[in-house]
Amino acid sequence: MGNPTSAPGQTTVDPAEIERFSRIAAEWWDPAGKFAPLHRLNPEEWKQVRRDAGADDLFRLVCNHQRLGYGIEGCGLILNLVFNPGGAFLPPSQKALEADYKREMQKRYGISFNNLFTITNLPVGRFLAYLNSSGNFEMYMGKLVASYNPSAATNVMCRNILSVGWDGTLYDCDFNQMLGLSVNHGAPTHLKEFDLSSLSNRQIVTGIHCYGCTAGAGSSCGGATT
Secondary structure, eight states: OOOTTOOTTSOOOOHHHHHHHHHHHHHHTOTTSTTGGGGSOOHHHHHHHHHSTTHHHHHHHHHHHHHTTTTOTTSOOOOEEEEOOSSSSOOOOHHHHHHHHHHHHHHHHOOOOSEEEEOOOOSSHHHHHHHHHHTOHHHHHHHHHHTBOHHHHTTOGGGTOOEEOTTSBEESSHHHHHHTOBOOTTSOOBGGGOOHHHHHTOOOOOOGGGGGTSBTTOOBTTBOOO
8 A cells, every 4th residue: 555665754655545445444334235245144253243242141141041931932031132233334124134143043052032123323422432533423424314214203212202310300212311311392301290291292302313213214212113
């Protein structure tokens, strides 16, 4: 990379090449992009999953629950898994990913489960810090906005669920609670003022993070919303 004839002390880094490879890197990590075949579940990927923090303990925990009947058809004990993308991109099809994981986890580990929920990474907290530090914030937000789906917005959690803080403060969703954005616009803001009619017709407090729940197939407590 760069110009090998550069004088001593001068950089040999070509900014154009950095930009090009950065662009390729963003495409690489998108499981629905042109490198999709490389994201299929393979032995090395499963090794990485197990190497992640607490992965072995997690597998052991799942196996212990399996012995108790969790995730086994007909037992009535539910075992659900949650999938978050490992970078600045939207999750793949929940239905297809669930089928892949059910097949591979049964084949490789003898583990079965009921449902797999895909949850979009929202630009808050540690993920927001990652986006800013990696220079991916504008790209990711542009992707969320461009992927806005009105159908997904009809089933997001804030339409029918409230989050309650330890002190009784009401929030439209978990993420608003993280950001300290309580219910507003004249609706009751505390459990002691709870009024079902008023809260059912409240105006929801929104922010740029809301695009994460309404992008693509949508994202809520129960995974994709469409």
